[in-house]
Amino acid sequence: MRLWTMVSRNLRVRRMRTALTLLGIAVGMMAIVTLMGLARGFENNWDQTLNARGTDVVVNRISTGSPIPAPFSEEVDREISALPDIEDSGGVLAVLMPVENLPMILVTSWEWESYIWNHLEIVEGRMQKDGHEKAVLLGKSASQILRKQVGDSLQLLGSEFSVCGIYESTSMIESGAIVIPLGVMQSHSDNAGKINFVNLRFSPGVDKARGREICDRIEQLHSGLSASLASEAAQRSSTAQGVKGMTLAVTLLSMVVGLASVMNTMLMSVFERTVEIGVLRAIGWKAARIRRMILLEATLLGISGGVLGVLLGFLVRELLYLFPAISGTIRVEIGVEAIVFTLLFSTVVGALSGLYPAIRASRMKPTVAFRHQ
């Protein structure tokens, strides 16, 4: 008989309480692992998007917490594109908005004839004829979610647009988006002369160090703007920052809930087992072994809650993917680091929660414990 045998049986014998405690921890851990997966999914998606376009630098306003940065003058685009080592640039005005039956979809507009359009692969229909045509291109996922085909009309920005083509993109963000020319977007959204991103492409031969210099130069010239290399843009984006902030908040909340839940369970368990602990002390168990037993029980609850939380995270992801509006636009990429972090975190929460009950149990005098019966 090992100490482990007693620990696992103590938890198994009070099944309902153990199950409820595990559920309490698991829900918190599920939220952590899912949010981390969401942040990672967004970052990878954003990377894919910029790679697909061949963009080296993204310029936008410094984040104010909104997922889509605030607009600024398109003059900035012209000034930046005149800098040395900039081969090409394109202004972008993107918004998240409800469209027809969808509560939220990305509508993005690109400077007409900029390099950004080049990567789109039209699989049905055609491109807009010019930068003024009131027609939209739909990403493949967007066309499925909106149930629109080439030739259909679409209510957008308060007027009717026609669907002129459907494109494929390796970027999931773009695949779930609606694309229109920049000028059309500006005139239909009270944003005349405004953009909220500039995409830049370097001249051949510009290395990372030089790229950083260019970014620094842009930020010096235009205070309030942030210029990020494509490889870092995702991490610096306000959406990724927002999800990470949310993850931190949920992590802290889960810690409090987990601590309270496990500590409550272990205190109840210690109270119920007062006589049992007294007997163990009477027959020679050292206080340290009692502490270890209670701590192990709490830690086992933490680990099990973590494992259950990770499994629930995968389950939630699959459930989310059942909704086409989500599966076509959002990826929850639960990586090894998210799993390891969640398991370590839940283990630490379990162990910390067990500290006080363990100390209380180990200080119990056998004679006092016997009077408890």
Next chain:
Amino acid sequence: MPDPRHGNNMEEPQKSCLAETIAVTRSYENGRVRALRGVDLRIEEGDFVAITGSSGSGKTTLLQMLGGLDTPDSGEVMFRGQVLSEMRDLSSFRARRVGFVFQSFHLLPTLTASENVQVPMVESPLPMKEREQRAIQLLKEVGLAERIHHRPAELSGGERQRVAIARSLANEPDLLLADEPTGNLDRESTTMVMELLTRIHRENGMTLILVTHDPSTAAYAHRQVRISDGLVDRNVPNPPGAP
């Protein structure tokens, strides 16, 4: 032929002292309840003593003092000449020197009989295999070879107490302390448990102290110590042939 239960015959050499209390006092509830009021008691190696007395007389407190479960307010409790309150680790003393049997058995409900017997051995350096073998051997000795893998809920009261007795013997203690060991048992189980304790005492030469308020149980011992109002009221050998 002399009665084997009366080892401290005058013709035999004086046995050495195993445990001793010297002017031990103990009170509870800020002195309002005085459980022991200066108890002097000497227990010799191989003794079989019954501590009797009415409820609240202090007999269980005295047993707890002898087993190192509690410490006196004043006076000394000695074990083989060593003062218990001066011992650095009373847990080790209890684990190695003392075996406890309780009225309510106090077996761990989640463990099997064999695992319960192994619980005190967790603190011993014995390898696990040997602990298992010893537990099985002890259960056989108390007549529970068929109940090794049963949990306490699957055993009768008498069987549970026999498991508890096997557990108390796990670390081969010098002193076996039994607090009302038959208090929760029927007549048949009482006889079985007392005969078992008597046999253990006789065969192992183990010092045995039991607390009881039942005269027929006390009659199994060689000596009766009666506690009254926190003091030793009477300390006399039992007549031979009882019960």
